[in-house]
Amino acid sequence: MNLPELPREPIREEDKPGYEKQIWSPSWRCFCCQDTGRVHAHLVKLVIPDYDFDCDRIPICQSPGCKFGTKWLHLGTANIDMRLTAPICQELDRISRDDWRNTTKLQFEKYRQRIEASFNQIVQERSLTKRDRTDNDNREVAQRKAEIEAISPKQWAVMRKSYLGGDDE
Ligand SMILES: [Zn+2]
Incomplete structure (x- = not known):
């Protein structure tokens, strides 16, 4: 039989291709274990510097309000x-x-810059051929402009705040 080729089936939203758009909204509630109950390896290393994920006992998340640690107790x-x-x-x-x-802040900034750059490029291209402008072009420019306006820095800040909690410094 010819083996079929199957697409990936990621457990977490974050691992799906094209997740970048949603990077500011991780789906887990516990940032210590990312809802796995097992303290995230890079965090464990802050306490056990030579921690070995494969060989060492599983560090159980005991964060107040996180129940996921209990599933490892058996x-x-x-x-x-x-x-x-x-x-x-x-x-x-x-x-x-x-x-x-901090990561999402950088991502936001990169994303915003990318849209702004493509917007500027379009404006530049269109202005070179201004007399040849079509209704479609005008619509495209207007749409890009709307995209930029839709993600003003102020709005980023509000979104960041609502997703991640805490004050924006
Ligand atoms: Zn946890």
Whole structure:
């Protein structure tokens, strides 16, 4: 039999192709374990610098309000690491949230610049051939302009704030 070729089936929204557009809205609630119950490896390393994801006991998220850690408990104490206590997980959650805020800020800026650049380019191209302008062109320019206006820095800030919480510095 010829084996079929199947598309990826990512578990998380974030892993889907083309996710960039939604990068400012991670689907998880807990930034310590990303709702897996297992503290995210790069956060674990802030506490256990030589942490080995493959060999070490699983560091369980004990962040207050996060219930996902409990699903690992059946593995027993020989396999899980409960040393990352609630205050530690809370701090890791805060650090991760800050990282996300900064990352999305950069993404927003890049995205905005890209749209602005393409808008400027279109305006420039059109002005070179102004007399040949068609209704379609005018519509395109107007649409680009609307896109820019729709994502004013102020609005980015509001969106960031509503998705990530906390104050915008
Ligand atoms: Zn968690």
